[in-house]
Amino acid sequence: MPGLLGRSRGIIARGNGRAYGDAAIGERLTLGALGLDRMKAFDPQTGRLTVEAGVLLADILAAFVPRGFFPPVVPGTKLVTVGGMIAADVHGKNHHREGSFGDHVERLTLVQPSGEAVVCGPHDNPDLFRATVGGMGLTGVITEATFRMKPIETGWIRQRTVVAGDLAGALKALDESDAATYSVAWIDCLSRGADLGRSLVFVGEHATRQEVASDLPRADILPQSRAGRLGVPIDLPGWTLNKASVAAFNEVYFRQGAKKSGTSFLAHWDPYFFPLDGVHRWNRIYGRRGFFQHQCVVPPFTAHAALSEILDRITRSGKASFLAVLKKMGAGGSLMSFPMPGYTLALDLRVTDETFALLDDIDRIVVAAGGRLYLAKDARQSRQTFEAGYPALGRFNDIRGAIGATGHLASHLSSRLGI
Incomplete structure (x- = not known):
């Protein structure tokens, strides 16, 4: 993957293809991420779960609801990947209280166009983290993420x-x-x-x-x-x-x-x-x-x-x-x-x-x-x-430029909207 990102232009990562438009279709090349499908660590005391980005929300629910845990935020379909949930910063029926899924991500690993894998979160590389959450895959390829599940008494x-x-x-x-x-x-x-x-x-x-x-x-x-x-x-x-x-x-x-x-x-x-x-x-x-x-x-x-x-x-x-x-x-x-x-x-x-x-x-x-x-x-x-709707676009593009993502990471959506 690192070499592919460095050599290719117009590439974007794709999860389970549940976006309704063209956000996960690369301008020239689309990189499938479903192979990153391992759950790597879970702490039942804290609810902290680490998974690869291609893990489906459906699989997390199947594994953890019977154990008495539920994701902090879920969108309207469970057939999405964790990487896609972060890239779109999905929300659910509890946004008024709990915010988006990205608000609960403690850290993630991002492979940048240079091939370097960078760990970022609210306190580590926070600017890159804030650009990646909701950034529609345009800052790199998310490979891993850690977030906290919440305990539930029943399903x-x-x-x-x-x-x-x-x-x-x-x-x-x-x-x-x-x-x-x-x-x-x-x-x-x-x-x-x-x-x-x-x-x-x-x-x-x-x-x-x-x-x-x-x-x-x-x-x-x-x-x-x-x-x-x-x-x-x-x-x-x-x-x-x-x-x-x-x-x-x-x-x-x-x-x-x-x-x-x-x-x-x-x-x-x-x-x-x-x-x-x-x-x-x-x-x-x-x-x-x-x-x-x-x-x-x-x-x-x-x-x-x-x-x-x-x-x-x-x-x-x-x-x-x-x-x-x-x-x-x-x-x-x-x-x-x-x-x-x-x-x-x-x-x-x-x-x-x-x-x-x-x-x-x-x-x-x-x-x-x-x-x-x-x-x-x-x-x-x-x-x-x-x-007109995204006033932070200039700052987002500055971060993309600083990490060499401009041109290398591009989807049909980003090309259409001039990102």
């Missing part, structure tokens, strides 16, 4: 549902859930008028042994992951996901969710955190042309106005987002990290010729609101949109 989540009649209610419910470990809102992006932004806010905590013994006396206290039983065998015709079908689904989903409000229940950790992982090839519901996932974050003082305008544009366009998720975020910790204090909205939109124009309109709303887009889910934002 169950105590979940309750809060019904929000409109967007203002959803934002208020998320604010009032600040003390909760996990919170996320499903948002009906096709609701209109007084119901614009109606939502179901799901709040969760790791359940105690006593709670599981009381509610599910025959259940496994620390259950393994659940194998997916469903799948989409073919690419569905494009017309199946339309405004009418999604509106009908949203109405049923909202009503069923509202029935559960006011009470709590125990949810298995796997479908709670990774619902789509249980449906094989779920992307096929969008048809052969696929879909865009668009995720933005906007600051608190502009959030209501900006998100209202985004939802109104989607409703008026007739472009149905089958999945729309709203979360509250805290501060970001690194130079190119996506999170910032505010609220993040993730949308799935089927690819059509009109979708490009709609997303351009949404991007302008985000920029005007002082927000930005998530690089791990981006496939088409403009350079102007990107530069």
